[in-house]
Amino acid sequence: MGQNTTSKIKKTLLILFFVFTSFIVLFPFYVMFISGFKPASELFSNGLNVSMALDTLTIENYIYLFTEGKEYFRWYFNSIIITIITTIGSVILSSFAGYALAIYKFKGRNLIFGLVIFLLLVPVDILMLPLYKVMIFLGLVDTYSGVILPFIVTPFVIFFFRQYAIGLPKEIIESARIDGCTEFGCYARIMAPMMLPAFGAMSIIQAMNSWNNFLWPLIVLRSNESMTLPIGLASLISPYGNNYGMLLTGSTLTVIPILIVFLFFQRYFVSGITVGGVKG
Structure with missing residues (x-):
């Protein structure tokens, strides 16, 4: 295996490592962001989760925040x-x-x-x-x-x-x-x-x-x-x-x-x- 090939493998593994680390860091923010568009009833029944059913998403939480908060x-x-x-x-x-x-x-x-x-x-x-x-x-x-x-x-x-x-x-x-x-x-x-x-x-x-x-x-x-x-x-x-x-x-x-x-x-x-x- 040549030196260039070894260098490319190391670089690829390093990129994959940083991508995986970034995913772990950003995943809680994704869950928080998605959950902010879910009605309170769904949060109480299902808790925080990664599911994103478009028919249940709502902006009521943001409307309430800007009008009553x-x-x-x-x-x-x-x-x-x-x-x-x-x-x-x-x-x-x-x-x-x-x-x-x-x-x-x-x-x-x-x-x-x-x-x-x-x-x-x-x-x-x-x-x-x-x-x-x-x-x-x-x-x-x-x-x-x-x-x-x-x-x-x-x-x-x-x-x-x-x-x-x-x-x-x-x-x-x-x-x-x-x-x-x-x-x-x-x-x-x-x-x-x-x-x-x-x-x-x-x-x-x-x-x-x-x-x-x-x-x-x-x-x-x-x-x-x-x-x-x-x-x-x-x-x-x-x-x-x-x-x-x-x-x-x-x-x-x-x-x-x-x-x-x-x-x-x-x-x-x-x-x-x-x-x-x-x-x-």
């Missing part, structure tokens, strides 16, 4: 606002910290970086109670700020930007300083554009984490009007009544914002993750 769109709006602020704030502030740890030499730099590494090892769940007490003390319970502030800067994002910034050419910064550029100007005009892959990768990850965050908003938010989508959709299933039709259609629409974010930043995602993971 005022609470759902309030949850949608809350999630969008929280996700946008968290994502933008996280990548900007964390990039400042990571850039400083990578470029500047100052007393205590290694200690600070060691603390960042240590915080990466601390489970977030054990911080929920002290964070909640802080939110009560600050009067931020049941507010956007209470959801956003505790996690707007995370050790993982700082670590990623630090690793990425280490590989940036320091000579450019020195040249800019000689030309009279300020330190912030060096960052904003020269280094930040070179870090666009890192910004793209972290924007996707932070947006997904914020959009899907369930535990912390569940703890800090109280009123129905301030709920985010994960909490609101979970509240549709209770011992007192189940609205599976709205749950499935609403869950289908929740994929759209993250899909848009990924399509917008996807050209930076792979290069950002690859380079940021190996530099330093």
Whole structure:
């Protein structure tokens, strides 16, 4: 068997593997999408399944969602606002910290970086109670700020930007300083554009984490009007009544914002993750 034939077989097997993996990943979304067009009576009698009888499909669930689901769109709006602020704030502030740890030499730099590494090892769940007490003390319970502030800067994002910034050419910064550029100007005009892959990768990850965050908003938010989508959709299933039709259609629409974010930043995602993971 020639080398070309072996290479083609390996390539074919690799393609089949990725196709099979993609099928496994996308199959639940297919079931969710199809079930959103089924009447509630069929969902209760047959449960979630892959059957798609055209004569039973209906758009009643979507009509109900857009006409009666005022609470759902309030949850949608809350999630969008929280996700946008968290994502933008996280990548900007964390990039400042990571850039400083990578470029500047100052007393205590290694200690600070060691603390960042240590915080990466601390489970977030054990911080929920002290964070909640802080939110009560600050009067931020049941507010956007209470959801956003505790996690707007995370050790993982700082670590990623630090690793990425280490590989940036320091000579450019020195040249800019000689030309009279300020330190912030060096960052904003020269280094930040070179870090666009890192910004793209972290924007996707932070947006997904914020959009899907369930535990912390569940703890800090109280009123129905301030709920985010994960909490609101979970509240549709209770011992007192189940609205599976709205749950499935609403869950289908929740994929759209993250899909848009990924399509917008996807050209930076792979290069950002690859380079940021190996530099330093």
